[in-house]
Amino acid sequence: RAKFEKPQATRIMAVTNQKGGVGKTTTTVNIAAALAKHGMNVLVIDSDPQGNASTALGIEHHSDVASIYDILLGGMSIAEVTEQSKEGPSLRVVPATIELAGAEIELVNVDDRERRLKVALDEYLSTTSDRGEERVDYVLIDCPPSLGLLTINAMVAATEVFIPIQCEYYALEGLSQLLNNINLVKNSMNEVLEISTILLTMFDRRTNLSNEVALDVREHFPDATLNTKIPRSVRISEAPSFQQTVITYDPASPGAIAYEQASLEIAKRGAK
Ligand code: ADP
Ligand code: MG
Numbered sequence: 432r433a434k435f436e437k438p439q440a441t442r443i444m445a446v447t448n449q450k451g452g453v454g455k456t457t458t459t460v461n462i463a464a465a466l467a468k469h470g471m472n473v474l475v476i477d478s479d480p481q482g483n484a485s486t487a488l489g490i491e492h493h494s495d496v497a498s499i500y501d502i503l504l505g506g507m508s509i510a511e512v513t514e515q516s517k518e519g520p521s522l523r524v525v526p527a528t529i530e531l532a533g534a535e536i537e538l539v540n541v542d543d544r545e546r547r548l549k550v551a552l553d554e555y556l557s558t559t560s561d562r563g564e565e566r567v568d569y570v571l572i573d574c575p576p577s578l579g580l581l582t583i584n585a586m587v588a589a590t591e592v593f594i595p596i597q598c599e600y601y602a603l604e605g606l607s608q609l610l611n612n613i614n615l616v617k618n619s620m621n622e623v624l625e626i627s628t629i630l631l632t633m634f635d636r637r638t639n640l641s642n643e644v645a646l647d648v649r650e651h652f653p654d655a656t657l658n659t660k661i662p663r664s665v666r667i668s669e670a671p672s673f674q675q676t677v678i679t680y681d682p683a684s685p686g687a688i689a690y691e692q693a694s695l696e697i698a699k700r701g702a703k
Contacts (some may be wrong), residue, residue: 433675435698441556443570444628445589449609451576452487453597454632455479457667459573460487461687464676465694467522471568475512476548477527478585480534485526488519489674492526500530503547504537504586509560511554518679535579545620548572548584578612586616596648597639598634598660603651626655628698630693634660637674659693662686 446459459475467473469477477484478499478636482492493500501507502525509525516522538544559566571593572585586592592613610626617624629652635641649656661667662685670677678688 435466435471435695437568438701441567441570442591443552443572443589444591444593445572445574445582445585446593446595447574447582447585448594448596448606449533449576449582450577450597452525454595454630454661455576456481456487456573457671458593458595458630458632458661459571460671461667461675461678461690462486462694462697463522463569463571464518464678465568465691466698467518468489468678468691469694469698471521471698472565473522473524474509474525474567474570476525476552476570476585477518478531478548478572478581479527480529480531481575482527482529483652483671484573485524486674487671487676487703488524490514490526494528494530494537495530496526498526498528498530498546498605500528500534502551503531503534503689504541509551510558510679517674518676528627531576531581534579535581536587538580538584540561544580544581545587549588549621552588578608583616586613586624587620591625593628593630594626594655595630595632596644597632598640598644600640600644602644603647603668604687612689626652628697631660633663634664657693657696658690661689661693681692 446455463473463475485492497512512525513523516524572587574582631645661684666679666681666684667686669678
């Protein structure tokens with residue numbers, strides 16, 4: 432088994448791309464599960480009202496569940512809301528419920544609306560030993576498919592931006608808007624923010640299009656793009672219906688192996 436070293440400081444990654452269906456949630460839960468499998472202490476924050484990351488990690492998210500909404504708008508702490516995932520004790524989750532759908536609008540009129548998640552996360556990360564818990568090594572924040580206040584909160588709280596890109600036509604379209612937003616946040620609220628990681632998803636090596644998109648993305652982001660590409664795989668798309676990641680659902684499948692390989696690359700490269 433490949434050796435994963437713990438990062439020097441907690442790495443906080445906003446997994447974002449304003450396009451829907453590009454593999455943000457799938458990437459968040461599978462990278463998190465792979466890192467946890469290799470000894471990392473991981474927190475996933477589900478910040479999409481759909482709650483798909485919560486589902487994939489085996490966490491209930493009906494409307495009575497304490498969630499990210501209660502952190503952003505209800506004054507609750509992250510420690511009060513986190514739950515252990517089905518993947519094991521070293522992967523914990525802040526669930527999202529449908530209540531979050533109203534948060535973009537409700538946040539508009541509150542103080543410090545862009546920093547609510549950062550304040551809560553800083554408090555949580557600095558008090559792990561008070562609670563008798565180990566330091567968190569990785570935080571992955573699954574963002575909704577928009578560039579609104581939920582995504583801004585994730586980018587303000589994060590130290591790194593992680594962009595999954597689907598290998599399809601138009602893959603790079605709309606990305607300049609995302610890059611503008613990242614720069615806005617970096618220049619006004621979070622100077623350490625960097626695009627550290629780009630992962631090509633749903634790659635089909637038999638098609639010219641997939642290969643062209645992969646080359647194109649690598650040309651635009653030579654440093655951030657991981658060598659590993661995630662193949663299109665039925666096992667990956669089936670796993671959530673068993674409330675599992677593909678890492679536990681079918682660890683020997685090509686999709687699981689690719690996600691493990693990608694997580695090893697992330698761990699080896701460290702924070703930039
Ligand atoms: P996003 O969070 O960006 O909206 P998802 O992670 O939910 O995207 O993925 C969109 C859909 O594509 C889901 O149904 C998911 O199961 C499927 N999917 C994601 N990655 C793969 C893959 N590598 N192979 C096959 N299906 C995938
Ligand atoms: Mg999603």
